[in-house]
Amino acid sequence: MKTYSAKPLEVERKWYLIDAENEILGRLATRIANILRGKNKPEYTPNVDTGDFVVVINADKIRVTGKKETDKIYYHHTGYPGGLKSASFKELMEKDARLAIEKAVKGMLPHNTLGAEQLTKLKIYAGNEHPHAAQKPIVLEKEAK
16 A cells, blocks of 8 residues: 655635634744644645634733743844844833744644745734634634643
C-alpha cells in the first residue's frame, strides 16, 4: 500500500475560534500551531499546507506562569548599528497584546516559506469581537487540565 500524500488543491479548510481568556500562552500556542499545520487531520502531509484557519479572541487576557510576566524578554533588531530592542512580557502586552501569541506560534511553525504561509491563516484580536462571523468558525473548548 502506498503512503497518501495530500495535494494543495485537495485540502478542505475549516475555521476555528479560540477564546484565549485565562489560557496559558505556551499551551495555547501549541494548540494553534497544530491546527495551522494540519496535524489534527488524518491527511496531514509535512510539506503541504493542510492546516485550517484559526481566529483567536481575547488575546489581551492571556496568562503566563511563574515570574515570566517580568522575567520573559522579547528581543528584536531594527537593522541599524546598536538597534537591539527588548521588552518584557508585561511591556509587550501593554503595547500590543496580539504580538505575544503571534511570536509564540511563529516559533512553533517551520522556519521557511511554508511556515510563513501557515502563519497567514492566524487571525488574532485583542477584544471579544472579530469580523469572521460569515465563515461560521467552529468554537474550540478549553482543554481539560
